[in-house]
Amino acid sequence: MxxxxxxxxxxxxxxxxxxxxxxxxxxxxxxxxxxxxxxxxxxxxxxxxxxxxxxxxxxxxxxxxxxxxxxxxxxxxxxxxxxxxxxxxxxxxxxxxxxxxxxxxxxxxxxxxxxxxxxxxxxxxxxxxxxxxxxxxxxxxTIYMENMMGAFCAPFIKNDRKLAYPTPEAMPIGWIASRDVSAFVVEAIYNAELKANSFKISGLDNLKGSDLASEFSKGIGEEIVYYPQKPKEFGDILKPFVGEAGASSVAAYYESLQNATEYPSKYNPDMNEILEKLPVKMTSLAEWAKDNKGYFIK
Incomplete structure (x- = not known):
């Protein structure tokens, strides 16, 4: 191949x-x-x-x-x-x-x-x-765990023991590791029965902000609290990387989430059905945090 x-x-x-x-x-x-x-x-x-x-x-x-x-x-x-x-x-x-x-x-x-x-x-x-x-x-x-390595999140963990992200605390997300997504891609290539298929994939845990911080804390062995970052603060940090227009667009999206009464789904409850077709060993948030502890904690 x-x-x-x-x-x-x-x-x-x-x-x-x-x-x-x-x-x-x-x-x-x-x-x-x-x-x-x-x-x-x-x-x-x-x-x-x-x-x-x-x-x-x-x-x-x-x-x-x-x-x-x-x-x-x-x-x-x-x-x-x-x-x-x-x-x-x-x-x-x-x-x-x-x-x-x-x-x-x-x-x-x-x-x-x-x-x-x-x-x-x-x-x-x-x-x-x-x-x-x-x-x-x-x-x-869905949303990558690796996003937490970004400049809008990682320094807050290193310096303030806060997990900063611009989603409301009450919004659940099925965070997924990039290596798991890569494994899905390769399994899909090798599965000859899949010829016209689409799969919405997520992690196996649907984590609100406080749950996210709790699982992250388990992984690195230190207490981390969730910090629902203001979209403007997020956009200002992002601006040097994607430009003013790009940062403003993304910040506006997160601003809409802050004001929402219902949140968009970022979790697939039927992942077990997908895993039957694409057998991938999934990575939990705590496992991912443990593997990457050195990036966040000196």
Missing amino acids: KILVFGATGSQQFNVIGEAKRKGAEVIAATSSEKSFERLAQAGATPVLANLNDKDKMLEITEGIDAIAFMIPVSLPNPFDGFEFSKNVIDAAKANGVKKIVWNTSGWIESQKIGSPVDDVRLDVQDYLKNSGLDYVIIEP
């Missing part, structure tokens, strides 16, 4: 390399920067320099590929470019007879367009993939 991975330089797809290698796959990892070559090679992949906006390059690197683990870059200056980039990959895969595409959507897909470019583009990509004639599996993860 020869697998081409997009997004492997980031935390969401990096673990696809190791999971695929454990299955005996040959892994090629596309990257837009040669600076990533050494890290990708050390993980066991063959790096290839490629930009998603280059149609000819997509045709070149998908030749001889059996399956693609795909992801749209998270922080595109223009989110609508994500659709064109996806089309380039899907068209190249079809032209070269790639057997399957497994797409990690980086979030649950909305039922209809909501005016958010990042969310709306996912619907366009989903339609294009479904109508491509290719075998596909769509993996829709």
Whole structure:
């Protein structure tokens, strides 16, 4: 099995390399920067320099590929470019007879367009993939545990023993580890019975803010309390990383949650049914925190 991975330089797809290698796959990892070559090679992949906006390059690197683990870059200056980039990959895969595409959507897909470019583009990509004639599996993860490593959260844990996140304390979330999502992606590639499937995946525990802090505390062996961060504070911290417009858009979303009477679902209670088709050993929040304690606590 020869697998081409997009997004492997980031935390969401990096673990696809190791999971695929454990299955005996040959892994090629596309990257837009040669600076990533050494890290990708050390993980066991063959790096290839490629930009998603280059149609000819997509045709070149998908030749001889059996399956693609795909992801749209998270922080595109223009989110609508994500659709064109996806089309380039899907068209190249079809032209070269790639057997399957497994797409990690980086979030649950909305039922209809909501005016958010990042969310709306996912619907366009989903339609294009479904109508491509290719075998596909769509993996829709909920919120990543790795988000807590961000600049808006980790320093609060290190300095104040507060787990800062801009969701209301009462809002439950089924946090999921990125390595679990990568395992789902690889299992979907290898399951020949899955040819036109979508799975909304989450962690097995639906944790409100205080529950999240409690499980995190168990993992690192220190008392951590939940801090429902103000959306503006969150946006100000995020601004240097994604720009003012991007930060304002995300902050506005969290502001709407603060004022909501009902919260959007971020948890799938039917994960056991999915695990029957895609057998993955799930990581609890406490286990994840224990594994990453050194990142948060000196």
